[in-house]
Amino acid sequence: MAVGQRVINLFRRKLNKVDRELVESYLDEAGLFLFNQMSFSDQKHAVTVARYLLSEKVDTQGANLRPLIKGALLHDVGKVKGEIAWWNRILVGLIRRFFPRLRTKWGKRGEGGLNHALYVDLHHPSRGAYMAESLGIDPTVVSLIKHHHDEPNERTNLELALLQNADAKN
Template sequence: MRRHGAGREGKLWRLPGARRVRQFARAMTEHMTEEDWRHVQALLPTDALPLFRAMHPADQCHVLHVERMAEEMAAREHLPREERALLARCALLHDVGRVRGDLDVMGKVFAVLVMHGLPAVGRRMMCRDAHVPWQKLGHALYVYRHHPSIGAAKLRAAGLVEEAAIIAQHHEPPSLLDPPVLRILKAADEQN
């Protein structure tokens, strides 16, 4: 990924809330390189590539960060090769429920602020479909809240049943019963 601007060094990035600021800065400045695209194409089955491409570019960069961190975590835990391959696919596809136009960068900023600051208001504003312009914000809230199940349905339709089962749960609270792939995916996503 090509980055523009300052790096993560310095005290600013260790302040409370800095993770969200860093996410926003990444979303506004990063983009996929040719090397990144080759990496994604090597890891994903052909049927999954259209789902990956449909994501907003900021989400594509985000999931690539998650995949790389998850790979490091899996290596430290000596996860078997088959589980590491599943983890890589899940990391790259975990946000396919959010597509370009449904929840772009500013829509996600809005959704995070409302759902964390005024959750009752956010729940009342949610709407599954946006038929008129003023419903767009409600639709962004709906997608933000339900993108794991939306993405899982898309993956099942593409024949990626195992990935769908993991991705449907990736925003659930951590559990001692989580399989290693889900546990690592949750941890890597939380840090990115």
């Protein structure tokens, strides 16, 4: 997804009917609860990642599709709506892209501010996995959430590799 579209999504408020139907067709009550904790821009990104995985552009043969799509819809659930101001989200995106080492140096747990936004950006996979596990989400989906920013290696399974690729492209 283009940076400009992500900025526009920061100011939109809700998913359209078609996107909502996709989400509701894959997520149970606990999954919907988690999904609804995300900001619109994170929800829209998650739906875009899921749609990309469901498109003809991606060869998902051999993949366990249902947990993969659930993982796509919930992979950023560790970024909770309202926790980070929109301007800090933009700064985090720029820092992640152009100065990635600063995330680790400046990312500090706290309340609000750029340091906390960087902390959330760094730790949202483990935070999201903890939230999902606490609500009884399928362990396969929890693992996808937890590891979606890990460096790929020989132990990376097909579903995780597909999710990582789709997330990076969208």
